[in-house]
Amino acid sequence: MDSRDAVNPDVAAHLESVRADVPGSKNIREVFTKEIMADFNHTKVVCLARELHDRVVIQNSFDSIQRAINELHILKPGEGLVEIELAADKNSLTIRDNGAGLSSKSAAEVLTRVGASGKSYRKNAGFRGIGRLAGIVFSDTVTFTTKTRGENEETTVVFNAKAMRAAMAPGKGSSKSAQILLKESVHAYKSPSNEIKRHYFQVKLDGFTDAPDECISSSEMSDFISQVAPVPFSSEFPFVQKIKDAAEKHQIPVEEVAITIKDGEGKPERVYKRYVSEYDFESGKVNLADCHIEASTSGQWWAWIGKKSESGAYTDPRVSGLRVRVRNIQIDGTEIVREIFREHAKSYVRFQDYYLGEIYMNAGALVPNARRDGFEEDAAWKKVRGELAAVVTSLGKEAYSVSTTGQNSVEAQRENLEKAKKNIRRLKKSDFQDADAAIKLSTDITKYQKQIAKGSQGADLPTLAEFQAIGAELVDIKREALARVGTAVMDLDRERVQQEARDEILREIMVLLEEQLSPGCYSEVREILVATFDIDADRA
Structure with missing residues (x-):
């Protein structure tokens, strides 16, 4: 039985309250401007949106899997899986997880809520409620499909992204209200399912405009995921146990989830962090001499820092530099630490890439900003930044000494x-x-x-x-x-x-x-x- 009509009234009713989620908004473009469209330069917005989308979808999958393990107990630790599939025609992308999913009662309301989220930044990797819709910027349609364990139906919500994008263009004047445009561009329906025990959440992007590299190249997607997502270390990395011991000692865990990437008709391949035993650097190849552990006296962070005996910068951008992570999800590549070098140890800023490593933050202590490229400038972040400044200054002096000696x-x-x-x-x-x-x-x-x-x-x-x-x-x-x-x-x-x-x-x-x-x-x-x-x- 086609039960679309049973869901659409719920969607329409929810859309009446969209403006309340974004105070003061008058039209749909204002809703998205609050988070990702302050400057509707197409290239800039596509670049930001594609990273925001890929990053936040992975974050949401991670949250859903953790809920399935820790709260619902329908998955055992290690059973969580995120599957990414690139279509053979390079015109669609699907991301699917076996997390808790959304119930048929709430799915339509949750997925059509723009700019609001019930998640807490203290508990969840993704929490602002906008990133999941960033795919609207570069796709013709964005389709969400979800089901929870114990239900006999799945819910599908489809966004006509092409129509929404056209309405948000400056030339159109963005005259339609958020409620009207979402009513015209979004539809939802339920479908019967015989797999009562299954639970999942899926996002599918169809019809790309100026396709992002990650959406058409499995190697680009793999490189991106290996840096951003909470994937495990490779068995080739010799300091895995030392890092696990440090995580246990400092009570900030290195959480992990399995992620696979499938390219067309190919087989799914697991993604791991790119840290290995040997690295390319300015003078050829080099092995790590040590994995040094640093920790905050206040307990807000700890870090592992790979050190080598030879002077020179690492040349592989997938591993070079020190990277900040919250719940093992990367925040803005190496720029956060590079900026600290600029502010507090400018003479040594060139030495940022002489090191590699990760800084794990206490998830409850800091608030990531909307773009996930930094933290809110509050007292907690200022204190942590001051602690990190002392570390990078010391590292800069050490690298300078090794460089001069060399x-x-x-x-x-x-x-x-x-x-x-x-x-x-x-x-x-x-x-x-x-x-x-x-x-x-x-x-x-x-x-x-x-x-x-x-x-x-x-x-x-x-x-x-x-x-x-x-x-x-x-x-x-x-x-x-x-x-x-x-x-x-x-x-x-x-x-x-x-x-x-x-x-x-x-x-x-x-x-x-x-x-x-x-x-x-x-x-x-x-x-x-x-x-x-x-x-x-x-x-x-």
Whole structure:
């Protein structure tokens, strides 16, 4: 029996109260503007909406699975599953979970409620009630299908996203009220089900406009999910047990859920975090030397930080940097910690990518903002940010020390000498026609000479002798390069070298000042130095 008419009156009745969920709203575009459409630039909105949708749908699935395990006891720990399927024609996407689902009595009301949610940020990963509808921005239809255990029918709610998007366009004036447009664009119905014991929630996006990469590429979706979602660590990561022990000790768990991705007719594949035993970095491949645990004295967070013995930034954006997580769901990639570096340890900001790791927050202590790219600026977050500032400053100093030691080592200078030899051979081959290349070679050698001078301090006699031999060869190469491009170039080179040397000295002075002065005093001194000596503020 088709029972659509039995549900539609409930939907229509609920739509009469939509305006109460978003105080002061007059039309449907205002409803969405409250959260994701402050600037209806199509590209910007699609990018934000697709991430908001994918992230929040996963969060909601996670919440539903946790409810099925912890409250309803219809799943055992470890039985939760989120399945993502990309259609073979790359024009639809389905996300399905085996969580608690929604009852037929409340499903239509819950799914048509815009901008309001009954969830608590203290208990739930997704709680604002808008993200599930973000797919409207880039899909023709958004269809929700759900069922709870013990019921003999499932509920389906369909949003005509294409019509809604057209009505929200600035050229249309967004004249229709939220209630009218939702009545015209949303329909719901119930269908009989013989699978009484089944429980699920499904979202299907059909008909893409400017399809997001994650919706048409399983590898892109996998990369996204591996970073954002609460998926397990890979068995290739050697510090899993140490992290589990830290989570138990500090009473902030690393919650997990199984997620699979199916591409067309292919087999579903499990997604894991990308942390492994070996990583790409600036100088090649490197293994982690240690997994260091940091923790808040107030108990609001703990972190694991991967450390390596070699200097250089990780080059894989899926793992590089320190990432903040709430209930093991990532909040805004690496930008939160990078911003703390900028505010409190600017001299070390480049070292953010010299580390990898995760910071797990107490879910009840902080309130994520609507876009899930940060936290509400309240007293709790300010306190935590201050604690993290002390950690990143210490990490910056450590990375700076390793970097300086590496740059000044005999091995590093041997590599620099080989680079210089290669470049002088190239210049000889072109009969020194490229004056700019000669100047750059001279500048590089001057930098190497300063590093040799630092490395020579306190070196034993064999090391000192090797430094001197490398330095002598570099002097010969520099002399040959400049002799062939004329006096004018030598003068220009001298000016550049002097400028770079001065800037390097000033940067080192700033590092020392930052260590010794209070943040406020250091900030004032830095502004004076930047203005007086015309230093590049981003590199100072």
